[in-house]
Amino acid sequence: MMGNLLTLIVFLPLLAALIIGFVPRGNHSQARAIALIATFLSVLLAGIVYANFDFGAKGMQFTQSAEWINIANVYQDKSLVIGYDLGVDGLSMPFVLLTGIVSFLAVLASGKVQHRTKEYFIWFLLLITGLYGCFVALDLFLFFLFLELTLIPMYFLIGIWGGEKKGRVASKLLVYRGLGSAFILVAFIGLAFKAAAATGTISLNMLTIADAFATASPDIITTAFKNGIFLVLLLAILIEEAFFPFHTWLPDTHEQAPSAVSMIVGGVVMKIGAYVLFRIAVGILPDSIKHYAILIAVLGVINIVYAALIAMVQKDWRRLLAFSAISHMGIVLLGVAAMNQAGIQGGLFMTISSGLLSALLFFLIGAIKERTGTTMIAGLGGLSKPMPVLAGFLLAAALGSLGLPGMSGFISEILAFMGSFAAFPVLSVFGALGIILAAVYLLWAMQRTTYGPTTAQLEGVSDARAVEYVPAVVLLALIILIGVYPQILADLVNPSIQTFVSRIGG
Template sequence: MMGNLLTIIVFLPLLAALIIGFVPKSSQGQARAIALIATLLSLVFAGIVYAGFDFGAKGMQYTESAEWINIANAYKDQALVIGYDLGVDGLSMPFVLLTGIVSFLAVLASGRIQHRAKEYYIWFLLLVTGLYGCFVALDLFLFFLFLELTLIPMYFLIGIWGGERKGPVATKFLVYRGIASAFILVAFIAMAFKAADATGTISLNMLTIADAFSQASPDLITSAFKNGIFLVLFLAILIEEAFFPFHTWLPDTHEQAPSAVSMIVGGVLMKIGAYVLFRIAVGILPDAVQHYATLIAVIGVINIVYAALIAMVQKDWRRLLAFSAISHMGIVLLGVAAMNQAGIQGGIFMTISSGLLSALLFFLIGAIKERTGTAQIAGLGGLSKPMPILAGFLLAAALGSLGLPGMSGFISEILAFMGSFEVFPVLSAVGTLGIILAAVYLLWAMQRTTYGPTPAQLEGVTDARPIEFVPAIVLLALIILIGVYPQILSDLVNPSIQTLVTRIGG
């Protein structure tokens, strides 16, 4: 069993979803208990993988490989080979742990779900399986299958348990993410077939394709081809990450989705695009990334500043947080565009930090909305009096999001901007405006929410329940841990970053 840990991690939630299918509809508590146990066990097994991880190794670990599909003479007398290939390295391990932590805590936060709870947990667990699969798959076809597995569960989680506009927003989510998946599939197929010119076999294994692209002669795999494929892939990443001008689906999704679903969307689902950027774009097409570095940096800065400006005029906490996340992910683009160790490390740090902060903030806003009946900033006020604990956690999370020293957001921004200032000093200087604007809109929203007189209708609201301390404390502790001891993350990711930098001649 220990030799198949990644398979266990990925498919435990799927097994739990099947078991819940046999639970009576009236037994909502049983369905939730099964979902809790499954996500906790997957997290425990992810912790076992982390405990046994070789921090000094640069290659894949805990690999599992089996030939899945083999079609002889599929194209130009070349065989098409699709494998069940799994593995983790220093790049994917943080995403696996992030998935485990956020998914378990999101199930804890799902106690508010009473309507059709059995189906809710089935769809939720299917989503978790897809998320885990995306971060451990080493075969592009397998990755694509897991990516598609995240679409339908999210459609139903929004469409059934969402807010007043749940139907149109669920459809909008499906359309945008579906278009992004189509572009990803085109890029994957093109890369696999082009790599076959060098290897003689159409393999969709990421590592095989990366080696083929790095070792093949420029005449065989031309720069023009690499640049063209990168543009297709980058367009998909822009949609996946809700970057301007493809951003409108994300604020709508967060506004309509249940808070527990927003936790998993902001905490994990929105990080798949960044993972594709690190793993596929930088890992397989580093020359193309470098060729378009200025364009990537410009788009990053646009998103940093534009999303921050739009966040300043939002009236709903959930939409404000959505634009704040977009601004943070713009820093990831800026760091990656630098194509140096500090920039890429900062991009990975920011991705993980944004995941933890988003999960915490959406959890807290969901708890406040449950009690007050609104997430409208104007409808809140003076909450520090009736609910000092929730208000305190919200303040801490907001400070982490604006980059307070000692928290994960600060070290992430420092690393990303250190890398980008070396290559793009003017663009980086403009990008720092996002940090200033974040302080403005977050502190303004906090002041309106927690200070001042308490409206009469909010005076009797209750504070955090004991079960709600778990997500709040765990997520905040991790945010502070990375902030005060960043080595816990840098030791994990640095060997993989060095491999990426070596590919670009850094």
């Protein structure tokens, strides 16, 4: 049973989607109940994996491996081997838990979906299957299949259930993320074929490729090749994470997407690129990151400051939060560029923290929009009087996003900047401006939204319902838990980070 846990986690949502396909079209509650049960069981199984996880081990755990495709004499008498290889370590485990928690809460937040409910949950569950698969796949081909599985569901979830400009925005998302996937595929093929020069077999197993790149002589896998492949991979990551100058699709997506879809996009989908950065770039090409450290750090600072400045002039809460997330992920780039223990740990902390904060903030803004009919900052005001609970949660989430001590954002920023100041003191000073700017735009938006006189049309709106307490309380509790007791995450990720650092002699 324990050996099949990862397969169950990944494919339970897919099984539920197939079952929903047989539900009568008008039976909204039954489709919703199946989706809730499936996502709850997946997160429960993820919790079992976490409870049985060996925190001191550096390698993969709960592994499953089976040869899937074996094609002889593909290239220079070398066979191509593709495996159904799954596993988790200290790097992937937080992403699996993040996917489980956010996906279950996002399904719970989808209770108001009445239009084509059956199709909505089928696409939602397919998206969740792809997300789980990305974080447990150990074979590059398998990872790419799961990555592609996330594209089409996102297209339909936004294109059918989105706002007025849903068609154009869904197509834009598909083009950008499809382009990012294409560059990822090019990088994966290059990694696999070059590693074959050292191993004698074209294996797509990430661990095999990592070992080959770490041990092969420079004559077999040259520094120039590593740096070239890294640049292709970096371009893919910039697109996937909506970094400048490839950022325009993300604010549009959040502006048009339903709030529950924004929860899963901002909370998990936008972390796939960061996972590729850690797993492939840091794990396989650490020397190339060292070589391009200044470039990566500069890109990080540009995204921190530029996104914060653009967030300051936004009139829509959803666009403001999108640019805030881009600014946060710039801190990840800056921390990773330092290539030291603190920097990488801070970048990983920030990725998980940003996922929790984004999911919470988009959920709360969606709940407010449901009641007020708007997410425009100018159309809100004095909400602390008619809806003090939702306004209070929004204030707490905003404070967490700007890095209030005692919350996950604070410890993430401290660690990332500790690492970056050791490597790039001047650039880090400019990057730290993003923290100040975050306080400016978030507190300004909160002041306009929750305080002041309540407009006539907003008087009498209802406060949080009982079911809405669950996502708000769970996400906020996790944000505070990581902020108050960061060791709960550090103990999990440190063995993997130490392996990465040791490969660059850190």
